[in-house]
Amino acid sequence: LVDHRMSGILADDMGLGKTVQSLSLLAFLADSRDQQGPHLVVAPLSTLQNWVDEIIQWVPSFRYLVYRGSERNLSAAEKAIMSPDQNTNINLVLTTYETVASRFTFLGHYPWYCVVVDEGHRIKNFQARSSQAVRRLPCQHRLLLTGTPIQNSLRELWSLLSFVAPGAFNSLENFEQWFALPPPPSVRLGAQEAEEAEMSQLLSEEEELLIIQRLHKVLRPFLLRRTKEQVLTDLPPKTEAVIWVPLSSWQKVLYRKGLRTIQRVAGPAKSSSGGVSANAMSGMALRKAVNHPYHYLSKKAASGRPVEELIRASGKLEFLDRLVKLGHKILIFAQMRTSLDFLQRLLEHQGLNFSRIDGSTPSTKRAEAISNFRRDASITVMLLTTKAGGLGLNLQAADTVILFDSDWNPQSDLQACDRAHRIGQTRPVLAVRLMTPTAMDRGLLERSTRKLQMEKKIIRAGHFSDSSAEMSKSLLMQLVKEARQTSKAGSGQRASSLAEMNRLMARSDEETDTFTQLDRGLLGEANDAGTTEEPESGSSSNKSCMYHVPVVYPNRGR
Structure with a gap:
């Protein structure tokens, strides 16, 4: 992809080392192409420390900084990034989605070589402020990391593809037409009937095969995905x-x-x-x-x-x-x-x-x-x-x-x-x-x-609500x-x-014995x-329940 000046999605299974693979790519660019960056990594706050740990372990020669925190810390980091001193040039900047949105005035006007987006499914909502800010970052290459390229719908996959190849995937409408995807049932039916239609709407085997073939043809140049079963044959089950x-x-x-x-x-x-x-x-x-x-x-x-x-x-x-x-x-x-x-x-x-x-x-x-x-x-x-x-x-x-x-x-x-x-x-x-x-x-x-x-x-696309607050x-x-x-x-x-x-x-006979002893005691x-629990419906005893010790709770009669 780098040779062809393209961007891509690394969608290996969770736990296969996408962070290390990304650092390996950046190290290769530094050693073989004399491309020292600066590169930008955008990641959730919870993963930043893991990036720091992996940098120290695998590419200790990289000069990096974490770009987040107070106004004072951000200003100092910006001076370090802009420093003309070749001996102190920063190779890698780590930041969060929220910081990209709030500090786009700086980040959006710096010539990054490669932008790595960790947990890339975070930009699936095309309208979100942080998603739009990440998409506008200027760079020569984009690498999106995600173990779950599709979470709720095929439209989310388009959102990721439009990030790595905005020229090819600039229209969701064209993408859906190419795959001959039906509109969401809520558009065609009343809301009361929509979900029942969603559950029963299945494509024929011929239609399914055709769409999968089309999808594979589109994804092949942009996406690399390997599963644990393919790669880690010695990983415990x-x-x-x-x-x-x-x-x-x-x-x-x-x-x-x-x-x-x-x-x-x-x-x-x-x-x-x-x-x-x-x-x-x-x-x-x-x-x-x-x-x-x-x-x-x-x-x-x-x-x-x-x-x-x-x-x-x-x-x-x-x-x-x-x-x-x-x-x-x-x-x-x-x-x-x-x-x-x-x-x-x-x-x-x-x-x-x-x-x-x-x-x-x-x-x-x-x-x-x-x-x-x-x-x-x-x-x-x-x-x-x-x-x-x-x-x-x-x-x-x-x-x-x-x-x-x-x-x-x-x-x-x-x-x-x-x-x-x-x-x-x-x-x-x-x-x-x-x-x-x-x-x-x-x-x-x-x-x-x-x-x-x-x-x-x-x-199938668009058939599930992404709202956790709705039933x-x-x-x-x-x-x-x-x-x-x-x-x-x-x-x-x-x-x-x-x-x-x-x-x-x-996990063992010994643990089975331990559970049995706990059961007998409790x-x-x-x-x-004395038990106050009722047996489950259809049961003649309360063996389905665990330990029926009465508890005191308020307002039972209300």
Whole structure:
């Protein structure tokens, strides 16, 4: 591509070393072409330290600086970049998407040789300010790095191609016509019918083959993608499992209340697309209920309640209470910081050392947390929010990844799991997704599966909303149906039994024995305390549940 003065997309699987490959290219340009730069790397804030670490390890002769921070730091960096002194010339400048947008007056008028865009799917929204700023950076070559070139639609792929080859891909309309893609169903149908049409609209095998052939022909000059199966034949396997954890009594009360609210709001007269938007908050309330009832309490009230109740009030925490005792290095991802607060109390109660990264963690503390987790064997758990910790981090020290709750975008969850399953991993990795037997979680999982199937086939475009705050029409209807059919949260999908959980989680006979002993001890406590839990629908016993120790919760009668 460099020889032909072209740009491209490096779309290797997550964990195959795209950062190192990019630095290798820049080192080759310096050594073989006497092209010293300056080059610009645009990356998410969470990955900047990883770039610094890789530069120090692989190209220590490169002079680099990080361009972000206070006005004073930025001004000093600009003077260093503009310095005419050949002995202090900067080879590589590292910055963030946000800084490109806010300091475009400088960055947009400097003659960069190569612009490397890390986690390039961040520019998929063509209208976003940071995306437009990155596209306008002057340079001779562009290299876009992404392990997920398609997340929701083929239109996103066009957005990336228009960055590396703006002359060839300057029109989305022409791109869609070339692939003979149908317009989004919402354009052709009423909003009420749109999503049902999306689910049933499948191309024939001949049409599918034709579009894939066209797509490959377009991508071949611009995109290089290799999978772990192709490249890392000696990489230990990654096992993925879905654990269906039961709801506690408190969670069931809150979930049923949420279903009744949705049933009221989403009646027949309010079944338009506006009804879906009106229920966005109800959907979030259901997600909070299936994660932990403490989401409904103030921070002060939640912190004042006993930790034993904290654990037993949530099926997910009760499950993790067993898992963290085994001593594996574990990454736990959650969507909300408050969920991490609950998990942190659990770990403190267990006396376990842990690290934590969320959206409020300063960059210096992020680097410290990552370093501590990698090097300190006594730190067995790292807590992360999916948005803050799911991109670009190398955490091969972990051999277990827990998705406490799932993202609406399944690629975000895959990114999170591959923080551990990547080059340098020497042990098999277990990735566990915690779900509850509710229409809310079932619908989310089905929706994610459809998106991943679309990405694999690359034959349909624009058929999925990219908004994490909205419930799809079909999911809303599932919830209304669940509310009408039963007063029991979780019907239609039973919780995993203790035996099933143990089989999925145990790595050895010794761990199986450990789980069995924990089960016997805690079930004994439950029997001593007396159980108030009801068996799941269709079950003659409560073997599907974990430990039915009653908890005290407020406002049950409301």
